[in-house]
Amino acid sequence: MEDVVSIDGPIGSGKSSVAFELSRLLGWTCISTGLMYRAVALKVRDVERRERAAAACEAARTSRFTFSSAHGSLRLHVDDVDVTDDISDPVVLPLTSEVAQDPDLRALLLRRQRELARSRPSVVEGRDANTLIVPNARWKFFLDAPPEVRYRRLHDVHSLSTDSALGYADFVRGMRLVDERDRSRLDESRRLAEVIHHENFAGLSASQDAMILYYYICRPAEIRRNSSILRTMAVPTDTS
Secondary structure, rough: EEEEEEOOOOOOOOOHHHHHHHHHHHHHHHEHHHHHHHHHHHHHHOOHHHHHHHHHHHHHOOEEEEEEEOOEEEEEEOOOOOOHHHHHHHHHHHHHHOOOOOOOHHHHHHHHHHHHHHHOOEEOOOOOHHHHHHEEEEEEEEEOOOOHHHHHHHHOOOOOOOOOOHHHHHHHHHHHHHHHHHHHHHHHHHHHHOEEOOOOOOOOOOOHHHHHHHHHHHOOHHHHHHHHHOOOEOOOOOOO
């Protein structure tokens, strides 16, 4: 098994924040697969649409991706340029969804993600982390949270109006479609996970959730003695 932690879960489950906090506790690199897709989209933002797929593949093939921690947040550098703030531009998000539909690009980024994970001890978070990206990860976690918690968080992140009941209702309907589309994929990821952590059941912060996973990795016996923590987790009975 590789010295890697993989974290998957439904959209809005908090896996990005928890993965980053866990990587800081372990002193490992945090790899966000979603940020890599956004970085590629940023690179081809000004490319004509008919040429965009080829340009995105070239960017994925030739760019140098580096993750780091600075000022309490995860940073992504592409060819030594910090693009973290730029890839948060609202224009980049729909473009990311567009380029991610290309199977050639997904195959290229999958290879790059695996290369990064093999290069040093890492916490890898994102879609298919448990099943496809690092299937030989030493520890596999699946983060979950009640749909109402995830939907409200995502609604706030995307700056939709919380005063508009119709706006929020439309957002929830869209999120339910995403959940349904991802159901079979997530069921398989959940099945392979070593621990299912029901994030937010106990109202914990990302750093507190990360600490629970850290203790599971480094001090599992203490986790098993804490009944309040175990209520938020599904832990194998043979953990020692």
